[in-house]
Amino acid sequence: MKAHKPLVIGNWKLNPATLGKARKLFTEIRDRYGRRKSAINAVVAPPFPFISEIERLSPSRRIELAAQDVFFESTGAYTGEVSLPMLKSVGVSYVMVGHSERRARGETDEDVYRDVQVVLKNKTQVVICVGEKARDDHGNYFGVVEAQLRAALRDVKKTWLPNVIIAYEPIWAIGTGNTATPEDAREMKLFIAKILTDRFGRKEAKKVRIIYGGSVKKGNAAALLETGEVDGFLVGGASLRPADFVSILNTAVEYVKNSQAT
Numbered sequence: 001m002k003a004h005k006p007l008v009i010g011n012w013k014l015n016p017a018t019l020g021k022a023r024k025l026f027t028e029i030r031d032r033y034g035r036r037k038s039a040i041n042a043v044v045a046p047p048f049p050f051i052s053e054i055e056r057l058s059p060s061r062r063i064e065l066a067a068q069d070v071f072f073e074s075t076g077a078y079t080g081e082v083s084l085p086m087l088k089s090v091g092v093s094y095v096m097v098g099h100s101e102r103r104a105r106g107e108t109d110e111d112v113y114r115d116v117q118v119v120l121k122n123k124t125q126v127v128i129c130v131g132e133k134a135r136d137d138h139g140n141y142f143g144v145v146e147a148q149l150r151a152a153l154r155d156v157k158k159t160w161l162p163n164v165i166i167a168y169e170p171i172w173a174i175g176t177g178n179t180a181t182p183e184d185a186r187e188m189k190l191f192i193a194k195i196l197t198d199r200f201g202r203k204e205a206k207k208v209r210i211i212y213g214g215s216v217k218k219g220n221a222a223a224l225l226e227t228g229e230v231d232g233f234l235v236g237g238a239s240l241r242p243a244d245f246v247s248i249l250n251t252a253v254e255y256v257k258n259s260q261a262t
């Protein structure tokens with residue numbers, strides 16, 4: 001049986017265009033997903049202005065909330081920023097940090113480090129996004145992921161690890177339809193687990209969930225869980241289509257059921 005509850009996060013990115021559309025998207029996901037499923041953590045990450053309204057639409061928290069980013073200071077003269085206490089106060093339980101689309105806009109390893117620190121010091125779950133731009137024949141992409149991970153995990157204490165999630169999102173797979181194969185996802189998952197073990201020891205490292213993102217669809221989710229052995233998904237495009245997203249959630253629910261039966 002799997003050690004972890006699968007975690008599936010729908011990252012809405014800069015979508016949808018209006019609050020009305022966000023309400024509709026969430027309501028459809030919530031109603032299709034239905035009740036009585038606590039076998040997995042089902043999460044959506046809406047844009048900041050929509051979070052409190054979505055929270056109001058899910059009072060039972062069967063679907064939890066993530067933020068797509070955070071600023072490392074909690075208060076002060078920082079025009080345009082959003083802090084962790086603000087996010088917690090509107091019901092956010094997970095905060096994504098270092099998404100490649102933010103790194104592409106200038107976020108550095110040092111920024112990611114500071115964000116990770118503020119989230120974990122405030123006892124909130126952090127989703128640290130890592131991933132290489134491209135693959136090469138020499139395996140240099142392992143070094144890229146390792147450097148991102150080591151920078152993000154600097155000063156992270158062992159006792160914080162139950163709140164740490166690593167999302168492996170190879171940039172070449174994001175929004176391209178080129179999903180990593182289950183074998184590639186598994187290989188990188190094992191590599192990340194090894195780095196965590198080196199840093200924190202085997203027992204502690206096992207507390208960290210390692211999820212995959214990059215063109216996850218209803219058609220490839222089962223194989224990524226079964227063969228890829230990932231602990232869940234970060235879903236972009238498909239999370240904006242309620243039927244597709246709920247089908248991915250249900251695949252994870254089924255996966256848990258089947259692994260409990262064996």
Ligand code: 13P
Pocket residue numbers: 011099169173174175176177213214215216234235236237238
């Ligand atoms: P896609 O699922 O659209 O490839 O996006 C993945 C992603 O970036 C999720 O954070």
